[in-house]
Amino acid sequence: MTTPVVLTVEQAHDRLPGLTLIDVRTPGEYASGHLPGALNVPLDHLPRAVPALKEARQELLMVCTSGTRSATACRVLAGHGVEAVTLAGGTREWAAQGYKLNHPTGAPRSTWSMERQVRLTAATLVLIGLALGLLHPAWQLLSAGVAAGLVYSAVTDTCGMAALLSRLPHNQPRAAALDATLQALSRDARPEGGS
Template sequence: MTTPPPGIDPDHARTRLQEWTVVDVRTPGEYAAGHLPGAHNVPLGSLRRALPALRAVDGGLLLVCASGNRAEQARADLAEHGVQASVLAGGTRGWTERGHGLHRPERGRSRSPWAMERQVRLAAGAAVLAGLGLGLVHPAWRLLPAGVAGGLVFSALTDTCGMAALLARLPHNRPHATDLDAILARLGSARG
């Protein structure tokens, strides 16, 4: 079993995917929309709860998200707790851009969940429109779109997203406790 290097390119990851335990730190909705083959879904907000299972993994950990940002945050958090992991460069976007397929489980007739980026765009756009519309009633409501604009600038400068952190707490973006328990049990018994 080999430990993957700190950041790995999708082509290299594809050739050695069976050697590592892949942990997708996106929301359950994003994960269900498509993930790397064999990936386990442990959302970023559940990472601390997963520490014992992640420590028990034999072999290397490869962290994945949509672009690599959340996976890098997860890698830093895990490193603070003595767990070494690597990040898939470019995330699932980079993976698919290289022509590698994602696993999309059959979900029957359920609607496809939205990616976090899409949820953020909807929430930001809706807040701006609401603020502009309500600003016609009372000028103080114009502060809402100004706040959203300020948040977007801050998000770009810091490469963080407070709105995504809030949206991740919505029920459709959180795993059910039983789902997470099953994932952690599988992780605890995973052998790179």
């Protein structure tokens, strides 16, 4: 597996507007603040966007909260023959460096970040396992399984729980919004002066 090329916040900022920005977070995370000009294509919907991304005239910069999901997106695209780079530190680092994040008007209610959703779900499962373990010790295996999953997640820098949570309805883009994003990508892919 290849390691994606990483741009620092300063490098990415200096190269704008010569980059096509793709934010791979959930729609709620995207609405909570994204890089100016970024289009939202959630990571689990990325394969649907591959044809449009292949036609992009500008270099693709994949963005997420911290850089982990965007690095995964780069690897997914590389598997389809599409080159892309990732933003080191993601939107969190972009904002920390003092750069502006856009907040769309009329955006849906803010959804918790994926990291926060994972923390809540993991903690809830651990507490349930411990509480039910008072009734029967076998339930403590639930807590042990979550702990093992968190260790695996930290070691591999992946998160199966986040992948599952991203499929929940509140983390999914509306079909019309994703279609509009793909149309915008297709328009960007047309040659100058093309129709």
